[in-house]
Amino acid sequence: GNSVTQMEGPVTLSEEAFLTINCTYTATGYPSLFWYVQYPGEGLQLLLKATKADDKGSNKGFEATYRKETTSFHLEKGSVQVSDSAVYFCALSDHLGGAQKLVFGQGTRLTINP
Amino acid sequence: NAGVTQTPKFQVLKTGQSMTLQCAQDMNHEYMSWYRQDPGMGLRLIHYSVGAGITDQGEVPNGYNVSRSTTEDFPLRLLSAAPSQTSVYFCASRPPGSKSTGELFFGEGSRLTVL
Numbered sequence: 570g571n572s573v574t575q576m577e578g579p580v581t582l583s584e585e586a587f588l589t590i591n592c593t594y595t596a597t598g599y600p601s602l603f604w605y606v607q608y609p610g611e612g613l614q615l616l617l618k619a620t621k622a623d624d625k626g627s628n629k630g631f632e633a634t635y636r637k638e639t640t641s642f643h644l645e646k647g648s649v650q651v652s653d654s655a656v657y658f659c660a661l662s663d664h665l666g667g668a669q670k671l672v673f674g675q676g677t678r679l680t681i682n683p
Numbered sequence: 684n685a686g687v688t689q690t691p692k693f694q695v696l697k698t699g700q701s702m703t704l705q706c707a708q709d710m711n712h713e714y715m716s717w718y719r720q721d722p723g724m725g726l727r728l729i730h731y732s733v734g735a736g737i738t739d740q741g742e743v744p745n746g747y748n749v750s751r752s753t754t755e756d757f758p759l760r761l762l763s764a765a766p767s768q769t770s771v772y773f774c775a776s777r778p779p780g781s782k783s784t785g786e787l788f789f790g791e792g793s794r795l796t797v798l
Contacts, residue, residue, distance in 0.1 A: 573725075601785055612687070612773055612789035613726075658725060662785035669777075669785045670716065670741065673725035 571596040575674035590644040592659035600661040602642040689790035704759040706774030714777040715757040719770040
């Protein structure tokens with residue numbers, strides 16, 4: 570079945586560092602791809618998305634490009650802040666019994682030190 | 684607009700006890716779902732519903748029941764809790780217009796511990 574693999578965490582960086590969190594996927598067809606973020610004590614919220622190959626999703630300084638040739642959707646940010654500390658989930662859309670669902674990666678915990 | 688509301692936020696059960704996790708949304712979303720979050724495993728789909736009166740199983744449905752009598756509510760029932768059900772549970776919903784992309788709106792989660 571369809572699956573998502575994220576880079577192992579936790580990841581610890583200093584403020585203003587460059588961030589990359591790798592995400593690769595296995596899927597039949599052309600799923601939509603997502604990055605969700607979970608701040609401490611909260612539910613997941615959508616960070617960005619891309620619905621077709623070569624699309625770039627962006628939000629709050631984060632970017633990710635849908636790469637069909639490498640089946641990847643890596644998350645990047647040029648200069649991280651302490652407030653970016655959170656758990657990040659890569660996900661793809663899938664179909665289950667005629668309904669869409671999201672398949673999530675295992676999550677990557679990011680800590681930014683001042 | 685409250686979004687997706689889950690109760691309780693925390694619960695401790697003994698093995699064999701039953702309980703219901705409540706989920707309500709006020710956004711008139713047709714699609715609702717329950718996920719569990721376990722360390723190193725991401726989120727896994729338990730059950731989902733595409734509308735009132737319609738429910739179906741996800742990846743890990745065993746030990747859980749659901750019903751959908753109204754558009755707003757989607758409770759998750761544990762009939763006989765087991766330690767393996769210790770987890771954080773998230774309810775999520777989706778508006779009809781985003782069926783093609785799958786974006787979900789999540790509640791804040793319910794942390795369940797089964798002793």
